[in-house]
Amino acid sequence: MTNPKIAVFHGPNLNLLGNREPAVYGSTTLEDINKRLVDQAGRLSVEIVCRQSNSESELIGWIQQSGDVNFIIINPAAYTHTSVALRDALSATGIPFIEVHLSNVHARETFRRHSYFSDIAMAVITGLGYQGYGYALDFAVKYINSKDN
Numbered sequence: 001m002t003n004p005k006i007a008v009f010h011g012p013n014l015n016l017l018g019n020r021e022p023a024v025y026g027s028t029t030l031e032d033i034n035k036r037l038v039d040q041a042g043r044l045s046v047e048i049v050c051r052q053s054n055s056e057s058e059l060i061g062w063i064q065q066s067g068d069v070n071f072i073i074i075n076p077a078a079y080t081h082t083s084v085a086l087r088d089a090l091s092a093t094g095i096p097f098i099e100v101h102l103s104n105v106h107a108r109e110t111f112r113r114h115s116y117f118s119d120i121a122m123a124v125i126t127g128l129g130y131q132g133y134g135y136a137l138d139f140a141v142k143y144i145n146s147k148d149n
């Protein structure tokens with residue numbers, strides 16, 4: 001049997017983590033976040049792929065190509081608040097996913113309180129910084145392993 005596969009998708013401007021508004025997003029770089037996730041996935045015996053794009057079209061393409069993926073962890077970043085197209089791509093796959101935000105989007109500008117993803121996500125983790133991804137990965141593996149599949 002092959003190991004379960006988890007995809008992590010990071011949206012626009014998350015390539016700047018570390019330098020980007022560290023008071024809001026923390027000082028951990030995207031490379032560090034991905035490295036932690038890869039190490040954690042190794043300990044949990046799951047395959048993981050981590051990808052970042054500033055392009056809505058590229059993110060949609062990756063989601064559409066996720067046929068062999070058991071679970072998605074996604075921080076849609078600014079597309080959270082704008083993208084029906086990304087939402088539709090996730091709906092179309094039917095793959096369970098968790099929406100992650102580094103900052104607490106509910107404690108910021110009003111426009112960040114609306115997400116096109118939260119009502120179709122299995123869960124939303126917002127405001128726990130980079131650790132939110134780790135919690136999402138832990139849950140995803142437990143969920144996959146507990147499912148009759």
Ligand code: DQA
Pocket residue numbers: 012013014075076077078079080100101102103104105112
């Ligand atoms: C974010 C929150 C979004 O509102 C923002 O546009 C981002 C990052 C977060 O991780 O806190 O780019 O998704």
